[in-house]
Amino acid sequence: MRVLLASILLAGLAGSATASSGARSLPQAIDHGQMGQTWPVAEPDLLSLIKARLDHAKATGKLDEMNRKFAERVKSRVMRPVPVAGISPAEETRSWEFDPSIRIDKDIRDHKGNLIAVAGQRVNPLSASPLSKKLVFIDGDDPAEVAWAIQHGSDARAKVIFVSGSPFELMKVHQRRFYFDQEGRLTGHFGIRRTPALVEQRGDVLLVTEQAIPRRGKGA
Structure with missing residues (x-):
């Protein structure tokens, strides 16, 4: 009897809940049918694709042309490297001292274990190897x-x-070696922003000078 009464009460509550929900009924899945033809996803082998394109370029002569242009670009960069950014002609002379000393982070020993420098010590490279x-x-x-x-x-x-400029072109003219400051590492290290500039040793420091010089069309 109690079981039957409980079943009736539960049925009544379910009916009330359904009636009170109104339009907020639970969503239902709807089959819209097949929208169009489908295919399995297929990814071509990347290496095979590259090889096919290279074979085509070789067969048509484009590969030789690409190699030639690449070699010309490399040669051009070697003969005339990318100029150092941010460097301009010196309009006034200025000089400053550059201390190359460095502080040692940890003890340094030679191959026999002898102590050369202790941690915290300041070492001037010019003392061992002058410029x-x-x-x-x-x-x-x-x-x-x-x-x-x-x-x-x-x-x-x-x-x-x-x-x-091109160091190689002027080597032939002046019969001497010239170098290039790749990526501006040296000028950046010394703080040089104008040319011509000179770095020379003065005792235990380096003297850096940006020198104003007469130029064509500027007199003097």
Whole structure:
């Protein structure tokens, strides 16, 4: 009897709940049918695709042309590297001292275990290896700066470093070695923003000078 009464009450509550929900009935799945033809996902083998394109380029002669253009670009970059950004001609002379000393983070020992430097010690590289040559930074496309650099001596006395221009072209003209400041690492290290510039040793520091010089069309 109690079971029957409970069943009647539950049925009544379910009916009330359904009636009170109104339009908020539970969502139902609807079959809309097939919307269109479908295909399985197929991804071509990337290596096979690349090989097919290379074979086609080789067969049509495009591969040889691509190799030739690539070799020309590489040669051009070697002969004339990308100029160092942010460097301009010096309009006034200014000099400053550069201390190359570094602080040692940990003890340094030689191959026999002998202590060379202790952690926290400041070491000046110039004490062990003096700067044997002047470092001369120039714009290799400026004849006035090239002439100024040559005046500082031969290869044995000065290392001429371009920030722009083609070192190889002028090597043939002046019969001496020229270098290039790749990515501006040296000029950035010394804080050089103008050329021509000179770096030379003065005691236990380096003296850096950006030198204003006469230029064509500017008199003096």
